[in-house]
Amino acid sequence: KRLIYKIYCWFYIVSVWRRNRFTLFGSAVTITLFVTAILGMDTSRLAVYQIFTCLFFVVLASLMFSMFFKGTFTVHRTLPHFTTVGDKCRYTVEVSNHTDKSQIYLFLQEESVDPRPTYKELGRSREPGEEKRNWWDRKVKYHRFIWLIKRNKKATLIESEIPTIAPNSSVRVSLEIVPEIRGYIYLKGLTVKRPDPFGIFKSYIRIPSHEKLLVLPKRYRIPNINLPGLRKYNSGGVALASSVGNADEFMSLRDYRPGDPVRQVHWKSWAKTGELIIKENQDEFFVRHALILDTFVDATYDLAFEEAVSLASSFACSIHSQESLLDLMFVEDEAHCFSSGRGVDHTRKMLEILACAGTCRDKEFSSILPMVIDHLHVLSGCLCIMLDWDEQRMGLIRKLNAMNIPVKVFLITEEPFKFSESDTDQMCISPANFHNLVVGKIEEGLFSL
Numbered sequence: 001k002r003l004i005y006k007i008y009c010w011f012y013i014v015s016v017w018r019r020n021r022f023t024l025f026g027s028a029v030t031i032t033l034f035v036t037a038i039l040g041m042d043t044s045r046l047a048v049y050q051i052f053t054c055l056f057f058v059v060l061a062s063l064m065f066s067m068f069f070k071g072t073f074t075v076h077r078t079l080p081h082f083t084t085v086g087d088k089c090r091y092t093v094e095v096s097n098h099t100d101k102s103q104i105y106l107f108l109q110e111e112s113v114d115p116r117p118t119y120k121e122l123g124r125s126r127e128p129g130e131e132k133r134n135w136w137d138r139k140v141k142y143h144r145f146i147w148l149i150k151r152n153k154k155a156t157l158i159e160s161e162i163p164t165i166a167p168n169s170s171v172r173v174s175l176e177i178v179p180e181i182r183g184y185i186y187l188k189g190l191t192v193k194r195p196d197p198f199g200i201f202k203s204y205i206r207i208p209s210h211e212k213l214l215v216l217p218k219r220y221r222i223p224n225i226n227l228p229g230l231r232k233y234n235s236g237g238v239a240l241a242s243s244v245g246n247a248d249e250f251m252s253l254r255d256y257r258p259g260d261p262v263r264q265v266h267w268k269s270w271a272k273t274g275e276l277i278i279k280e281n282q283d284e285f286f287v288r289h290a291l292i293l294d295t296f297v298d299a300t301y302d303l304a305f306e307e308a309v310s311l312a313s314s315f316a317c318s319i320h321s322q323e324s325l326l327d328l329m330f331v332e333d334e335a336h337c338f339s340s341g342r343g344v345d346h347t348r349k350m351l352e353i354l355a356c357a358g359t360c361r362d363k364e365f366s367s368i369l370p371m372v373i374d375h376l377h378v379l380s381g382c383l384c385i386m387l388d389w390d391e392q393r394m395g396l397i398r399k400l401n402a403m404n405i406p407v408k409v410f411l412i413t414e415e416p417f418k419f420s421e422s423d424t425d426q427m428c429i430s431p432a433n434f435h436n437l438v439v440g441k442i443e444e445g446l447f448s449l
Contacts, residue, residue: 005119008145012116020191026062026200033059062200069203072098075108075190082214082352085310089177089213093190097165106162107193108173111206113186115152122148126299151301154181154215162192179215182309182355186212216351217306217313220443225408253277287380291315292372292396293330294387295360302359303439304412308385309354311410311442315383316340316350327375328353331360335371365392372396381406389417397429407433414439 022030033055040049076094083089097103117125127147130138137143156178163171179185189208195201253266256276269277293312297305316326328338328350340350360367372382382405386393389411400407409429411417417436437445 001123002119004140005122005145008142009116012149020193020204021202023195023199023202026202029055029059029200058198059200062196062198065196066194066201066203069194069205071103071192071205073192073205073207074098075207075209077187077209077211079211079213082216082348082355083177083179084216085179085182085218087179089179090174091177093173093175094170095162095165095173095192096170098168100167102167103162103165105194106165107159107195108162108175109159109191109193110157110175110177110187111189111191112153112155112157113188115149117145117148117152125301128301128303151181154183154185155179159193177213179213182215182217182306184212184214184356186210214352214355216355218310219317220310220314220446222314222318223447223449225449253279288325288327288378290327290329290372290375290379290382292368292382292384293328293354293357294365294385294393295330295332295357296363296365297359297387298361300359300361302387304387304414305359307437307439307442308387308412309357311385311412311437313351313354316347316354326350327379329368329371329375330357331363331368331371332358333360335368337371337375365390366395369396369399373399376400376403376405379405382408384409386411387413401429409434411436412439412442413437 018027033052036048036052036055040047040052074096076096078092078094080089080091093108095108122141122145125144125148127144130144133143158176158178160173160175162173165171177185188210189206191204191206193202193204196203253269254277256265256278260278264278266277266279291312293308295305312328316328326340328336328340330336336353338350338353340347382400384393384396384407386409397407397409407429411434413436416438435445435449
């Protein structure tokens with residue numbers, strides 16, 4: 001198995017070298033050169049050797065020209081703060097020429113970190129749909145290796161032409177990246193390429209420049225879904241809710257304490273006394289929802305889990321249009337709870353958290369229960385995004401119903417889930433609050449609710 005893994009890695013290195021050194025036309029010319037060399041061995045019968053001779057000298061001239069590409073370049077990217085899966089990300093790169101001659105007919109391309117999986121990663125990962133492949137493909141794991149290469153790249157890096165750079169000057173180049181997977185894209189540098197006059201070989205110079213770009217999860221349009229629940233008392237509600245809920249009501253003044261927000265300073269008292277005075281407001285009653293994300297799957301990458309993260313991101317963005325706060329709860333290496341909404345935190349922060357969220361493979365679903373129970377007294381309602389439907393998950397629903405917490409469940413599966421009315425009675429949830437969304441048809445399923 002290790003020998004097969006090393007062979008795959010070696011073939012990948014060769015393929016990368018070929019793409020960097022040969023143009024598409026150059027690859028065709030090189031193949032033709034080898035074919036004519038074999039067919040032209042018998043010069044008395046075929047005249048193919050004449051084609052071989054012409055191609056040989058053309059390839060030799062191209063190779064000689066490509067060996068003399070030298071230059072000193074520096075680059076500076078202007079990356080956006082983040083981008084989104086599936087959206088084209090355009091940004092500019094300033095390329096500086098530090099030589100005394102003009103540089104023409106150049107191309108620029110990003111270079112990502114080495115996407116080759118480790119031997120352990122190849123062994124423990126599972127390609128989506130791998131169980132449908134034949135025995136030989138599952139044994140040699142070639143398709144799994146190629147899938148991991150694409151997943152680790154995370155984006156398609158598109159090559160762009162560089163305008164003519166005058167001596168000791170700079171130009172701006174527009175580059176394009178198409179992200180395919182959420183998370184961080186790590187860029188280790190850029191490559192300046194120059195094809196030879198025949199367009200066969202490419203010379204290139206690597207310029208190290210380490211940066212990273214955050215890719216947010218794909219988001220869906222969310223229809224007008226009536227979120228369940230009524231306002232509840234929250235200790236310190238004014239600080240949390242800002243203008244969400246009842247109007248602020250002044251209670252008293254007190255001395256400043258470290259950590260008090262600046263917006264609660266009573267400026268008139270400060271002007272009179274010269275000391276910071278804080279105004280206290282009455283705690284508020286307001287709507288607060290929990291968004292429970294199911295991360296408990298066996299694989300490090302799962303299509304249903306990716307759709308679940310996208311759905312959670314969609315809810316996080318739509319919460320601004322509703323007068324409530326949102327608590328995102330999930331378990332990865334440990335239990336996490338993040339609040340978002342007006343007066344608490346920006347949606348962007350929650351999207352960044354979801355962009356890097358991973359699966360939990362070493363714990364059971366019940367490990368999320370203590371965190372949910374700790375927040376029950378302040379929750380108005382709960383949105384549950386589930387990846388499976390078993391006794392542990394139904395136990396959570398029963399617990400929420402026992403505390404009179406309205407619940408909506410979104411079960412994401414790769415195939416439609418068969419759900420009988422007897423099951424709804426058993427788990428104390430009505431079909432109107434249970435929604436099965438199929439992978440690849442999430443948005444369609446949302447608008448059919």
